[in-house]
Amino acid sequence: MYSAILVVAILLVVLSIPSIILTVRGSSKLLGRYKLLRSVNEANAENIPKIILNEWTAVKSPLTYVSMLSDEIERLNTLRPAVLQAEIASVLIVLLAIIPQFEGDLLYVMIVILVVVFAALVYARINAHAYAVEYVTTMAELENNGGESHDMIYG
Numbered sequence: 001m002y003s004a005i006l007v008v009a010i011l012l013v014v015l016s017i018p019s020i021i022l023t024v025r026g027s028s029k030l031l032g033r034y035k036l037l038r039s040v041n042e043a044n045a046e047n048i049p050k051i052i053l054n055e056w057t058a059v060k061s062p063l064t065y066v067s068m069l070s071d072e073i074e075r076l077n078t079l080r081p082a083v084l085q086a087e088i089a090s091v092l093i094v095l096l097a098i099i100p101q102f103e104g105d106l107l108y109v110m111i112v113i114l115v116v117v118f119a120a121l122v123y124a125r126i127n128a129h130a131y132a133v134e135y136v137t138t139m140a141e142l143e144n145n146g147g148e149s150h151d152m153i154y155g
Helices: 002-039 042-047 050-060 062-077 080-098 104-145 148-154
Strands: none
Touching (some): 002 062, 002 080, 002 104, 050 062
16 A cells, blocks of 8 residues: 555656646746846847747737736646646655655655655746736736727727
8 A cells, every 4th residue: 555655646746747847947938038028128129030029029018918928827727737746746755754664765765756846836836926926017017008908908
């Protein structure tokens, strides 16, 4: 029974943590790129290559930027099952560590696995918070612009 629970915990970690790390890493880079593109002003836009200029044009408008942010937030929300699996795996590993059947070396490996799981979960939460802050900030900017922006949203 002990070995079966250990195998399940390890499988949950192996199946969830890589997808969490890869998705959040790509998402974090994308948010950094969005922020960088939004910081470019009209005067500097002449020196930007055509491919990046198209992306800058999309990010420049608060309305399309909010849309891009909400799409990315939705993509990050698809990680919820993987996050739940990682949380379940960490609980199983902690419960198994309480039972004194872990050998010393295996206990150290499980501690390292727990640290990796917790680091991935914290990384995912920090990234989600960064998107939420950026979304709220952009919505506030959109609200402050008034006029045309509201007409575009509400028809």
